[in-house]
Amino acid sequence: MNYLKELESEAIYVIREVAAQFENAAILFSCGKDSITIAHLASKAFFPAAVPFPLVHIDTGHNFPEVLEFRDAFVKEIGVQLIVGSVQEAIDKGEITEQAGRYASRNMLQTHVLLKSIEQYGFDACIGGARRDEEKARAKERFFSVRNDFGQWDVKRQRPELFDMLNGKIHKGENVRVFPISNWTELDVWNYLKEERLAIPSIYYAHSRPTFLRDALIWPISDFVPLVTGETADVRQVRFRTVGDMSCSAAIESGASTIDQIIYEIENAQTSERGARIDDKWSEAAMELRKVQGYF
Amino acid sequence: MKEVLRIATTGNVDDGKSTLIGRLLYETHSLPADKVEDLVRASKRRGFNSPDFSLLTDGLLAEREQGITIDVAHVYFQTTKRKFIVADTPGHEQYTRNMVTGASTSSVALILVDARNGSLLQTYRHFLISHILELSTVIVCINKMDLVGYDEKRYLQVVDSLSSFAQRLGFPSSRLVFLPLSASSGDNVTSLSRNTPWYKGKSLLELLETIEVPGAGDTLPFRFSVQLILRSKLPEYHDYRGYAGKIASGNIRVGDKVTILPSHITTTVSGIDVYGREIESAQAEEMVSIHLEKDLDLSRGDMIVNESQLPTVSRTVEARLCWLHERPAKVRSRYLLQHGVRRVYARIDTIRSVIHPESLEALQNAGTLSLNDIGDVSITTGIELFYDPYRRNKANGAFIIIDEATNDTVAVGFMSSTK
Numbered sequence: 174m175n176y177l178k179e180l181e182s183e184a185i186y187v188i189r190e191v192a193a194q195f196e197n198a199a200i201l202f203s204c205g206k207d208s209i210t211i212a213h214l215a216s217k218a219f220f221p222a223a224v225p226f227p228l229v230h231i232d233t234g235h236n237f238p239e240v241l242e243f244r245d246a247f248v249k250e251i252g253v254q255l256i257v258g259s260v261q262e263a264i265d266k267g268e269i270t271e272q273a274g275r276y277a278s279r280n281m282l283q284t285h286v287l288l289k290s291i292e293q294y295g296f297d298a299c300i301g302g303a304r305r306d307e308e309k310a311r312a313k314e315r316f317f318s319v320r321n322d323f324g325q326w327d328v329k330r331q332r333p334e335l336f337d338m339l340n341g342k343i344h345k346g347e348n349v350r351v352f353p354i355s356n357w358t359e360l361d362v363w364n365y366l367k368e369e370r371l372a373i374p375s376i377y378y379a380h381s382r383p384t385f386l387r388d389a390l391i392w393p394i395s396d397f398v399p400l401v402t403g404e405t406a407d408v409r410q411v412r413f414r415t416v417g418d419m420s421c422s423a424a425i426e427s428g429a430s431t432i433d434q435i436i437y438e439i440e441n442a443q444t445s446e447r448g449a450r451i452d453d454k455w456s457e458a459a460m461e462l463r464k465v466q467g468y469f
Numbered sequence: 470m471k472e473v474l475r476i477a478t479t480g481n482v483d484d485g486k487s488t489l490i491g492r493l494l495y496e497t498h499s500l501p502a503d504k505v506e507d508l509v510r511a512s513k514r515r516g517f518n519s520p521d522f523s524l525l526t527d528g529l530l531a532e533r534e535q536g537i538t539i540d541v542a543h544v545y546f547q548t549t550k551r552k553f554i555v556a557d558t559p560g561h562e563q564y565t566r567n568m569v570t571g572a573s574t575s576s577v578a579l580i581l582v583d584a585r586n587g588s589l590l591q592t593y594r595h596f597l598i599s600h601i602l603e604l605s606t607v608i609v610c611i612n613k614m615d616l617v618g619y620d621e622k623r624y625l626q627v628v629d630s631l632s633s634f635a636q637r638l639g640f641p642s643s644r645l646v647f648l649p650l651s652a653s654s655g656d657n658v659t660s661l662s663r664n665t666p667w668y669k670g671k672s673l674l675e676l677l678e679t680i681e682v683p684g685a686g687d688t689l690p691f692r693f694s695v696q697l698i699l700r701s702k703l704p705e706y707h708d709y710r711g712y713a714g715k716i717a718s719g720n721i722r723v724g725d726k727v728t729i730l731p732s733h734i735t736t737t738v739s740g741i742d743v744y745g746r747e748i749e750s751a752q753a754e755e756m757v758s759i760h761l762e763k764d765l766d767l768s769r770g771d772m773i774v775n776e777s778q779l780p781t782v783s784r785t786v787e788a789r790l791c792w793l794h795e796r797p798a799k800v801r802s803r804y805l806l807q808h809g810v811r812r813v814y815a816r817i818d819t820i821r822s823v824i825h826p827e828s829l830e831a832l833q834n835a836g837t838l839s840l841n842d843i844g845d846v847s848i849t850t851g852i853e854l855f856y857d858p859y860r861r862n863k864a865n866g867a868f869i870i871i872d873e874a875t876n877d878t879v880a881v882g883f884m885s886s887t888k
């Protein structure tokens with residue numbers, strides 16, 4: 174079996190297990206290429222039946238406008254329900270407070286809104302597009318990752334996953350995060366997008382954009398990150414390797430404007446995908462700490 | 470040749486698994502520059518001058534604090550010949566369940582041994598588990614050869630002890646490879662080392678690139694568990710009823726006669742599709758939706774099998790169990806047993822024996838199985854299972870046991886041939 178087909182089969186098997194083992198599951202949808210892949214896999218998994226899960230987007234209010242536009246078109250096209258959890262709303266209601274300082278981002282605030290949405294809608298399983306090759310803590314994830322009623326990950330209690338037998342049994346109040354594309358690498362996702370001819374937000378492709386330099390990273394100019402003295406706006410030819418907030422996704426200089434060029438670029442890249450994630454630079458264990466608190 | 474090779478690295482704590490994987494990543498240029506920088510920075514912080522490769526995979530805080538691997542890390546790399554998915558499994562006895570997890574999806578095990586210490590209890594245990602799992606190849610890496618002066622005699626001593634263990638296990642020597650290694654200095658990892666001129670085999674990477682692993686079980690009898698029943702509200706699919714799932718073994722063709730279990734009704738395959746695309750035939754490991762001529766009412770966990778080669782259909786199972794949980798096995802109490810996607814109630818009637826991982830002696834009438842114990846048991850289930858002996862059909866011969874009180878997966882089992 175061809176490698177991509179093997180990965181596709183594995184992911185579809187996992188997605189179907191979610192439909193079979195849970196009553197009220199959802200797909201966490203960030204509009205990034207990984208969640209687009211997941212939504213596409215789900216539509217294949219149940220064809221010709223409808224995808225039995227809604228998409229949940231945790232909206233930080235700091236999105237790239239291109240991405241929101243893409244999201245709405247995408248949802249219409251595949252005909253699934255979209256649920257939006259708003260960070261702005263939670264801030265306005267005083268449930269959480271905006272971070273202060275030069276590195277303020279709403280990334281940490283997402284966790285609160287995600288957990289609240291899970292509770293509000295009573296989701297017992299949330300399917301995410303995380304991959305093990307992204308980061309060291311994610312490398313330790315299972316397909317089914319049980320979270321306690323605070324949404325927390327307990328690494329020492331992870332259930333063994335033998336062969337392809339998935340145990341999604343949980344107690345009331347617990348829920349499971351599911352990662353069907355665990356075994357895919359960034360390159361696998363790109364090759365799959367190509368093979369399946371899937372559309373992705375335009376910011377993945379090279380474009381000109383006003384940017385500025387901070388800590389040797391290229392930041393997009395936005396209303397959310399004010400420039401400080403010494404920083405200047407310059408138009409650069411860039412693209413983004415991940416779709417996050419405008420306040421935590423750094424761009425890379427790139428002329429790759431087709432999927433083949435992107436694949437070529439990644440194959441020869443000197444930095445890893447999350448290398449352009451400002452949120453991961455904070456500490457060696459940044460991702461693990463966020464996972465323990467309930468982030469994806 | 471198989472495009473992707475799934476490997477598990479095993480062995481006792483500190484025998485060098487993480488270091489070896491880091492070294493492989495580094496030498497196959499699989500690490501982007503920023504990860505190498507991170508590594509050098511983190512190594513310096515810990516007072517090392519050269520990069521400590523184990524920091525690459527020991528990703529959890531607790532792991533770095535204790536300097537041990539707790540859970541399986543999955544690592545991906547490729548060369549021009551092949552793609553590799555590596556499960557770096559923990560060596561610590563307490564986390565053996567995670568080793569079993571990593572090895573269950575692999576076809577090759579690398580067992581690392583510290584040349585100074587030779588085989589330890591965990592080495593034998595991991596070998597035994599690799600044997601029970603029927604992994605297609607075991608590569609024993611005798612590591613830290615630099616610390617024994619690349620001494621061939623020492624190497625051969627370790628080889629001898631494990632060869633004779635393999636013999637007692639009944640693990641065929643044709644599927645067993647030995648290799649002298651230094652993960653930290655890189656001897657024989659991606660190229661042959663001048664330090665071991667007496668070693669005439671291949672470097673580890675070359676071995677991994679060229680090893681043949683058996684493909685899917687295409688030649689075995691057809692087995693297909695119904696994962697989901699797909700129906701549609703779309704008018705053009707009004708009469709669609711697809712039994713979706715993964716072909717565990719064998720192959721299937723439109724027009725084939727099949728038997729449905731547990732009903733034992735025989736019917737004909739009227740169509741096969743893959744995510745809506747109609748096909749004529751399909752084989753092991755493929756995800757398909759099967760359509761049947763007769764209008765039957767199948768449920769999840771029912772099985773479609775070859776009409777003339779039925780599996781064992783029974784409420785009793787003789788099996789070898791690896792116990793994976795701190796709470797020991799309770800004889801005669803109720804558990805859930807999951808075989809593929811079929812979940813049934815089950816009871817362990819007797820624990821016939823517990824196997825000592827080093828001497829391989831079977832201790833009779835053990836009474837219980839504790840964490841990491843391996844034993845032979847008899848089980849009765851609430852309703853029938855449809856299975857084959859694991860040794861003959863891996864994809865239809867294994868199951869897990871779930872404790873209803875905690876919902877934890879407490880054991881993995883391998884069906885034996887019925888007497």
Ligand SMILES: Nc1nc2c(ncn2[C@@H]2O[C@H](COP(=O)(O)OP(=O)(O)O)[C@@H](O)[C@H]2O)c(=O)[nH]1
Pocket residue numbers: 480481482483484485486487488489521523537538560612613614615616650651652653654
């Ligand atoms: N001298 C020497 N040290 C090694 C070698 N391989 C690993 N080590 C060291 O042994 C220790 C344990 O290695 P590690 O990879 O963490 O072992 P693991 O527990 O099996 O993952 C580390 O300090 C390594 O630097 C080797 O080939 N030679």
